[in-house]
Amino acid sequence: MTLAPFGTRLRHAMDTRGQLCVGIDPHASLLTAWGLGDDLAGLETFSRTVVEALADRVAVLKPQAAFFERFGSRGVAVLERCTAEARAAGALVVMDAKRGDIGSTMAAYAEAFLAEGSPLFSDALTVSPYLGFGSLQPAVDLARANGCGLFALALTSNPEGHEVQRATGADGQSVAQGVLRRLAAENAGAEPLGSFGAVVGATLTEAGADLAINGPLLAPGVGAQGATAADLPRVFGDSVRNVLPSVSRDVLKHGPSVAALREAAQRFVEDVSTVTKL
Numbered sequence: 103m104t105l106a107p108f109g110t111r112l113r114h115a116m117d118t119r120g121q122l123c124v125g126i127d128p129h130a131s132l133l134t135a136w137g138l139g140d141d142l143a144g145l146e147t148f149s150r151t152v153v154e155a156l157a158d159r160v161a162v163l164k165p166q167a168a169f170f171e172r173f174g175s176r177g178v179a180v181l182e183r184c185t186a187e188a189r190a191a192g193a194l195v196v197m198d199a200k201r202g203d204i205g206s207t208m209a210a211y212a213e214a215f216l217a218e219g220s221p222l223f224s225d226a227l228t229v230s231p232y233l234g235f236g237s238l239q240p241a242v243d244l245a246r247a248n249g250c251g252l253f254a255l256a257l258t259s260n261p262e263g264h265e266v267q268r269a270t271g272a273d274g275q276s277v278a279q280g281v282l283r284r285l286a287a288e289n290a291g292a293e294p295l296g297s298f299g300a301v302v303g304a305t306l307t308e309a310g311a312d313l314a315i316n317g318p319l320l321a322p323g324v325g326a327q328g329a330t331a332a333d334l335p336r337v338f339g340d341s342v343r344n345v346l347p348s349v350s351r352d353v354l355k356h357g358p359s360v361a362a363l364r365e366a367a368q369r370f371v372e373d374v375s376t377v378t379k380l
């Protein structure tokens with residue numbers, strides 16, 4: 103089956119379901135708080151419950167691969183099921199695996215997540231451009247061919263990111279701005295939205311970069327890291343309509359009640375819609 107471009111599918115999902123991504127981050131502390139064991143059975147119940155609660159209503163679910171890999175191959179098998187079930191229930195899945203390597207290895211990462219029929223096939227993948235944006239080319243090509251997307255780390259939500267991302271190159275532009283320019287080039291002419299997004303933390307005091315990339319802007323940091331929906335216009339300015347705010351712990355802490363998870367996600371959707379419609 104040929105999928106429509108990821109940017110088109112994401113625009114539709116955000117317009118119909120609201121601009122929100124919920125991260126599936128099965129921290130040991132959350133498994134315990136839910137009354138589950140910090141083990142494979144706990145991981146399975148946790149991820150199933152989040153998918154049951156949210157996959158039929160939020161635009162995007164973003165499993166954080168690390169929390170599944172913690173349990174080895176059987177944890178990865180849970181991630182495979184979680185991804186397939188979330189997609190079958192109607193959510194777009196952004197696999198948060200932050201892959202990045204030399205081009206020839208990047209091609210294998212791309213096949214793992216963006217080749218139809220792969221056990222971990224996802225709608226999009228988070229990638230690190232810090233081996234050089236060009237090293238991501240095999241993932242860009244496969245994503246484009248298969249209706250998938252990428253989110254490249256540009257201005258991350260953690261304070262340590264600045265020393266690399268805000269550094270200025272010989273051309274006078276910041277490293278992050280260079281990444282954003284390359285993404286804009288990949289998205290040129292795409293309508294209604296390109297498929298090659300940037301990660302820009304909602305925690306920044308200001309973007310300090312041109313975010314007009316004609317692509318989605320994944321904005322983690324809302325909730326547990328201190329940002330709120332009210333911060334989005336300050337950071338994203340005119341690009342706020344293309345922002346996909348991402349919340350993990352601040353929604354997940356409301357489980358294991360399916361109703362409470364849904365209410366928490368709905369509150370974020372409403373908060374975000376208040377600021378994006380201004």
Ligand SMILES: O=C(O)c1cc(=O)[nH]c(=O)n1[C@@H]1O[C@H](COP(=O)(O)O)[C@@H](O)[C@H]1O
Nearest residue numbers: 125166228258259260322326327349350351
């Ligand atoms: O790519 C990401 O999703 C990401 C980028 C970034 O700059 N900051 C960031 O927190 N994330 C991820 O977003 C999630 C944030 O989780 P909470 O702080 O619990 O909402 C984690 O899975 C992080 O790995």
